[in-house]
Amino acid sequence: MRGAVIHSPGDVRFENLDDPKVIEPTDAVIRTVATCVCGSDLWPYRGLEPVGDPHPMGHEYVGIVEEVGSEVTGVRPGQFVVGSFATSDNTCANCLNGWQSSCLNREFMSTCQADYVRIPNAHGTLVATDEHPDAEMVPSLLAVSDVMGTGWYAALAAEVKPGSTAVVVGDGAVGLCGVIAAKELGAERIIAMSRHASRQQLALEFGATDIVAERGEEGVARVKDLTGGIGADSVLECVGTAGSMRQALHSTRPGGNVGFVGVPHEVAIDGQELFFSHVGLRGGPAPVRRFLPYLIDRVLTGRINPGKVFDLSLPLDQVAEGYKAMDERRAVKALLKP
Ligand SMILES: [Zn+2]
Numbered sequence: 015m016r017g018a019v020i021h022s023p024g025d026v027r028f029e030n031l032d033d034p035k036v037i038e039p040t041d042a043v044i045r046t047v048a049t050c051v052c053g054s055d056l057w058p059y060r061g062l063e064p065v066g067d068p069h070p071m072g073h074e075y076v077g078i079v080e081e082v083g084s085e086v087t088g089v090r091p092g093q094f095v096v097g098s099f100a101t102s103d104n105t106c107a108n109c110l111n112g113w114q115s116s117c118l119n120r121e122f123m124s125t126c127q128a129d130y131v132r133i134p135n136a137h138g139t140l141v142a143t144d145e146h147p148d149a150e151m152v153p154s155l156l157a158v159s160d161v162m163g164t165g166w167y168a169a170l171a172a173e174v175k176p177g178s179t180a181v182v183v184g185d186g187a188v189g190l191c192g193v194i195a196a197k198e199l200g201a202e203r204i205i206a207m208s209r210h211a212s213r214q215q216l217a218l219e220f221g222a223t224d225i226v227a228e229r230g231e232e233g234v235a236r237v238k239d240l241t242g243g244i245g246a247d248s249v250l251e252c253v254g255t256a257g258s259m260r261q262a263l264h265s266t267r268p269g270g271n272v273g274f275v276g277v278p279h280e281v282a283i284d285g286q287e288l289f290f291s292h293v294g295l296r297g298g299p300a301p302v303r304r305f306l307p308y309l310i311d312r313v314l315t316g317r318i319n320p321g322k323v324f325d326l327s328l329p330l331d332q333v334a335e336g337y338k339a340m341d342e343r344r345a346v347k348a349l350l351k352p
Contacts, residue, residue, distance in 0.1 A: 017128025072127030104138030153321025163302030165191030171273030176200030
């Protein structure tokens, strides 16, 4: 089969790779129907994280089950499945508590920009749809496997409630999906922080009520103007830089909450400042598996359409162009089809 391999910053190649096989009895192998490039894939691509030895890339996927190990009972060959970037047995104590991305048997996916993918913990990880979905549903189901699940978790972690005010920091795919989540969870006012016209437009389409283009303390001041001077009830931090985290913490009212899902890079939080802010903070890799059943249902019933975050669709063999387009901000998110 063929798949994406990163060799060094800026150098992603589409290469022949060994066909994945069932290794553990709990594994499945799927044929990829769609995969994509994640914002977090850009960290090594931009040289902001070490690449190390050349290695495959990708952790977002939907596909058709090809083969299952002897202990996999939940899914069978031929089914269309949605998974997530963190595999989970769905039976350990952390999974039963709803924190599947802290599964005691967790393995992170990292080989999905390929024709076929081995899925560890397949029984607990994959959710099959009743039927093969229509082609136009595929992008939204793919979004559910990561960015929509992560945006959903950001909104839950920020404790978005009906009638509340939410701020979304970050206008990448996760932030835009965070707008969808805040709306679905009943936020009355959703302030999207963005200075890109096309992303502002999509945020408004997804349910944002206000756009703030300013950043840093100016952005915080604008949010305070819009929230009676005290800040928002809930802030979704969807970037992961020191600046975006600061902006999120400062935009939250005393007693409000920040949900942070951008993988932190050089983020340091001052204990005294957090203490006196009265702001609650929860983040981490989203337990997407917890949300899959109802997010898949919301997609299939047409209630949400997070697949709109894909503004570039390429054949999988042009994966390098997908990285380049996202790196150069010509695309929010690139969908790849084998
Ligand atoms: Zn588990």
